[in-house]
Ligand code: SF4
Ligand code: SF4
């Protein structure tokens with residue numbers, strides 16, 4: 161049962177959130193929504209534990225496409241960062257704020273950047289590109305994410321100033337924002353030969369995710385006594401984490417998306433989650 165422990169815990173956490181939000185708001189949607197996400201994550205974890213090659217992709221697509229297509233395009237909820245600003249400025253505890261609170265503020269204290277590895281609908285597409293192992297050296301472009309963060313807030317503030325901030329405009333912004341994110345993400349991946357270049361340099365959400373995931377309970381641990389410095393883990397890591405060190409301050413530590421590619425290739429089982 162030990163290998164299923166994380167999956168069971170994550171499923172129970174999402175189920176608890178589902179029941180809590182359902183009972184506190186009286187809205188059945190929350191029960192169905194978070195139960196579905198919890199089942200996808202739990203099932204994906206079990207499939208991973210039994211060694212199915214596409215377990216992570218299964219979770220990524222079942223959660224990511226649900227959020228993008230059903231909640232975003234059909235229910236017309238802006239689940240991007242602009243949606244968060246909109247809800248906050250309206251003082252609404254709605255889908256956008258709840259999504260951010262769970263996936264991007266408090267959740268990372270438990271599951272780090274699991275969102276980025278298993279649920280994000282932007283990365284779900286970027287991960288299909290052929291540049292799975294980083295070839296390019298790391299650029300000093302991380303400042304772009306702060307510009308994007310400021311721009312996202314500025315756009316929503318402008319909509320309020322123009323009296324155009326409403327659910328319809330936010331839906332159009334969601335569609336436009338995703339088209340821009342996919343276009344920039346794919347272009348950057350091709351230019352840098354790195355599927356996750358968008359995540360490393362552009363994505364504004366990392367401003368929340370990085371500091372919170374530093375304290376994550378779930379993390380890749382390295383038993384340095386077992387490590388023979390073969391470098392295999394460093395080669396497969398899509399996020400350039402110095403994972404063969406155990407410190408929380410290892411290089412790019414807060415970029416880890418918990419994909420576990422490193423644990424699979426380690427010949428001495430020095431890496432565990
Ligand atoms: S860094 Fe941003 S784009 Fe990349 S997976 Fe995380 S949330 Fe998605
Ligand atoms: S390969 Fe390992 S260190 Fe790199 S992102 Fe995946 S889980 Fe994290």
Ligand code: SF4
Pocket residue numbers: 382386387388389390391392393394403404425426427428429430431
């Ligand atoms: S793959 Fe394992 S043994 Fe090799 S460097 Fe990484 S942690 Fe050390």
